[in-house]
Amino acid sequence: DVKVTQSSRYLVKRTGEKVFLECVQDMDHENMFWYRQDPGLGLRLIYFSYDVKMKEKGDIPEGYSVSREKKERFSLILESASTNQTSMYLCASSGIQGFSPLHFGNGTRLTVT
Amino acid sequence: GESVGLHLPTLSVQEGDNSIINCAYSNSASDYFIWYKQESGKGPQFIIDIRSNMDKRQGQRVTVLLNKTVKHLSLQIAATQPGDSAVYFCAGEGGGSQGNLIFGKGTKLSVKP
Numbered sequence: 644d645v646k647v648t649q650s651s652r653y654l655v656k657r658t659g660e661k662v663f664l665e666c667v668q669d670m671d672h673e674n675m676f677w678y679r680q681d682p683g684l685g686l687r688l689i690y691f692s693y694d695v696k697m698k699e700k701g702d703i704p705e706g707y708s709v710s711r712e713k714k715e716r717f718s719l720i721l722e723s724a725s726t727n728q729t730s731m732y733l734c735a736s737s738g739i740q741g742f743s744p745l746h747f748g749n750g751t752r753l754t755v756t
Numbered sequence: 757g758e759s760v761g762l763h764l765p766t767l768s769v770q771e772g773d774n775s776i777i778n779c780a781y782s783n784s785a786s787d788y789f790i791w792y793k794q795e796s797g798k799g800p801q802f803i804i805d806i807r808s809n810m811d812k813r814q815g816q817r818v819t820v821l822l823n824k825t826v827k828h829l830s831l832q833i834a835a836t837q838p839g840d841s842a843v844y845f846c847a848g849e850g851g852g853s854q855g856n857l858i859f860g861k862g863t864k865l866s867v868k869p
């Protein structure tokens with residue numbers, strides 16, 4: 644089974660702090676994604692990556708950046724956390740063979756105070 | 757823009773009955789659709805997928821139906837059990853970027869004993 648592991652289940656940070664959310668997958672997947680999930684808004688794509696050191700903006704990249712130095716690891720960075728970034732953050736990965744579903748981690752619930 | 761949406765935000769069924777969760781999509785070029793289940797405190801879990809060259813696919817107790825004419829898909833769960841209580845999302849290929857999916861907002865399924 645594919646395993647996508649997010650390093651923290653819960654985080655509480657202060658406004659203005661720099662925040663790192665880490666994600667690791669164990670299936671040698673090329674594609675990795677970061678979503679945020681908010682009530683009434685569903686899942687929204689922040690950033691994704693097709694390969695090491697490659698990144699693409701999703702639908703809501705403002706206020707975020709990402710890093711992919713190794714194939715198995717994809718980090719989401721909040722340069723200066725704000726209260727409107729309080730959310731559930733979900734990491735996902737997928738392979739590139741044909742049609743391939745995303746496999747999700749269990750999420751990090753981030754609260755910015 | 758493209759969208760994927762569910763018809764009902766909540767659905768309540770009696771244990772043992774069949775459940776049907778419906779979803780509509782707007783992008784007629786979408787080739788691939790997925791259903792996810794999300795239990796409280798967990799990330800979305802892959803249930804079943806279907807490609808646009810099929811109109812039906814069956815799994816264990818689940819069936820997905822795809823009607824490309826009216827851009828509609830449904831998830832049928834046979835003999836619904838309490839463990840099926842969760843939020844169910846449909847997702848469709850968004851086009852453009854590889855692996856980029858567009859998610860519906862989810863239907864919360866409640867199973868009454």
